[in-house]
Amino acid sequence: MLFHKVAGLRLTILGAVNFRLFRVKSELAIGLGVDKLPVSSSIPKTRKDPAASVQPELPPSRLDAWNTSARQYDSYEKRWHFYGTVADAMIRQFHLKEDSRVLELACGTGACTLKLAKIARTGKVVALDFSEGMLNMARENAAAAKASNIVFVHGDAGDISQILAGQKFNFAVCNSAFWHFPDPEKVLTGLLGLLTESGKFAVSLPSWVDGNSEVRQAFRVKAREVLLKHGVAPEMIEKVSVQRSRQKVDLSALFRRCGFVAREVTFEFKVTPESREEWRQILVFSDSGRWNWFFPDLDPAAQKEIREELNKWRKTNFPHDSSASKWRILVAHRCDTV
Numbered sequence: 073m074l075f076h077k078v079a080g081l082r083l084t085i086l087g088a089v090n091f092r093l094f095r096v097k098s099e100l101a102i103g104l105g106v107d108k109l110p111v112s113s114s115i116p117k118t119r120k121d122p123a124a125s126v127q128p129e130l131p132p133s134r135l136d137a138w139n140t141s142a143r144q145y146d147s148y149e150k151r152w153h154f155y156g157t158v159a160d161a162m163i164r165q166f167h168l169k170e171d172s173r174v175l176e177l178a179c180g181t182g183a184c185t186l187k188l189a190k191i192a193r194t195g196k197v198v199a200l201d202f203s204e205g206m207l208n209m210a211r212e213n214a215a216a217a218k219a220s221n222i223v224f225v226h227g228d229a230g231d232i233s234q235i236l237a238g239q240k241f242n243f244a245v246c247n248s249a250f251w252h253f254p255d256p257e258k259v260l261t262g263l264l265g266l267l268t269e270s271g272k273f274a275v276s277l278p279s280w281v282d283g284n285s286e287v288r289q290a291f292r293v294k295a296r297e298v299l300l301k302h303g304v305a306p307e308m309i310e311k312v313s314v315q316r317s318r319q320k321v322d323l324s325a326l327f328r329r330c331g332f333v334a335r336e337v338t339f340e341f342k343v344t345p346e347s348r349e350e351w352r353q354i355l356v357f358s359d360s361g362r363w364n365w366f367f368p369d370l371d372p373a374a375q376k377e378i379r380e381e382l383n384k385w386r387k388t389n390f391p392h393d394s395s396a397s398k399w400r401i402l403v404a405h406r407c408d409t410v
Contacts, residue, residue, distance in 0.1 A: 141205070145356070156184070158339070298382055341396075
């Protein structure tokens with residue numbers, strides 16, 4: 073009982089690392105059985121129609137936002153099957169077997185996790201996320217689906233070489249989240265040691281992650297102009313630019329540096345305006361959320377003016393088909409395997 077109470081606390085001191093490793097190893101030591109930790113009942117609930125709901129007060133950090141958004145995010149996915157559609161396209165790119173051992177990074181509320189567990193029904197799926205709110209929803213969904221071959225692990229993807237030390241996986245996946253990792257090179261390096269010799273790693277990314285460099289540069293110039301006009305300090309603009317630059321890495325080169333060779337396929341599907349609008353209402357993806365975390369000293373009125381001016385400029389200069397959601401899927405294997 074004491075262990076369960078402690079496991080639910082937010083740990084913000086250095087000792088949290090050792091505790092997290094203890095908890096993970098305890099779960100994995102029981103034969104990689106089903107996660108027995110109780111489902112949290114403290115996740116804030118939203119109305120069934122997020123698009124019609126009133127936005128709650130913005131959390132102070134992005135991690136808090138992921139925790140707070142978990143139920144709203146899950147409600148959106150159950151209605152529109154957006155991330156599940158992407159997961160299906162990614163899973164089709166490799167031959168998952170009934171007895172496969174699979175690692176999922178940034179599992180969210182389990183849209184991809186349950187699909188993996190259904191195929192690898194005599195194997196095991198280890199699903200990791202840094203958000204306890206997301207994991208609690210994923211546990212609820214797994215329990216409802218009676219999926220007994222999933223272990224949920226709370227942790228940072230950059231620490232997987234420690235968290236999962238000694239484990240081996242036939243496959244690893246990351247569905248629509250890889251660009252969120254602060255240090256993707258550390259993630260890949262750690263993952264290399266967890267895959268079997270013939271193991272594969274699949275990643276799905278929206279097409280904008282690399283995108284058109286000329287378009288990006290033009291938008292950056294315009295954004296800088298608008299931000300300066302509203303009194304944002306040049307050093308703050310540069311800081312945000314550096315933070316977002318990790319989304320623009322050459323992924324093929326990054327994979328090679330970390331010991332992988334990747335092939336790429338493209339995928340797209342149709343989405344409705346209603347789906348896009350509801351997605352924008354999810355707190356962690358909302359315009360107000362992103363601007364508040366990037367520029368916390370700007371008052372809401374100024375943030376709104378900047379967003380509207382930049383959105384108007386973008387629509388005028390770079391119109392695009394909003395009914396199509398375009399994705400890239402990379403499937404990688406170790407450089408030392410054929």
